Amino acid sequence: MTPFEIVTAILNLLALILIPIIAVIIGQHLQNVSAKRKDKMDVFKTMMMNRIGWSVEGTRAMNIIDIVFSDDKNVRQAWSEYYHALCVKDPDEIQLKQMQQAQDKLLEKMAISLGYKDKITWETIQNPYVPKGMMEAMDQQQIIQKGQTELAKVAGAFAQMINTNAANQAPNRQEDNPHANT
16 A cells, blocks of 8 residues: 555545534534524514513513623623613603613614614614504503502501401400409
């Protein structure tokens, strides 16, 4: 066997061993990249679907932003700003507007991260489709919830008043039983 044939045989043997290993490594890397993109897309889609209100799915999506977008500091910064805007107790109209703007900025950063920079614009994000009937139903639900809260407060105050009156009117057992001290 000539030296050329020996080198060729060794190279063929190495190729037979290394090519499948390299193919598996590349395939696994591509699957990981695809899974990360899918996770990011799932969070983005859920948040886009929940722009006009909250849902359990939307809350779950927000709670994994730091994980799913761990490699994108712009998204995580926008999420931090939105989170801080959401942490206001009893927000006024200005704070509600700031919350909405922070949410829109977060969605914009997510769109850019996913490669939709020129396809999903600021205007697209700020103009969700909201059917009139849906908004009326949401408003009605809010009125009902406020009414239930008020009713619960009144019922609690009434129960407390009854308990107070009952305690004040309850006879003292020692006074009723003349033989109690004997």
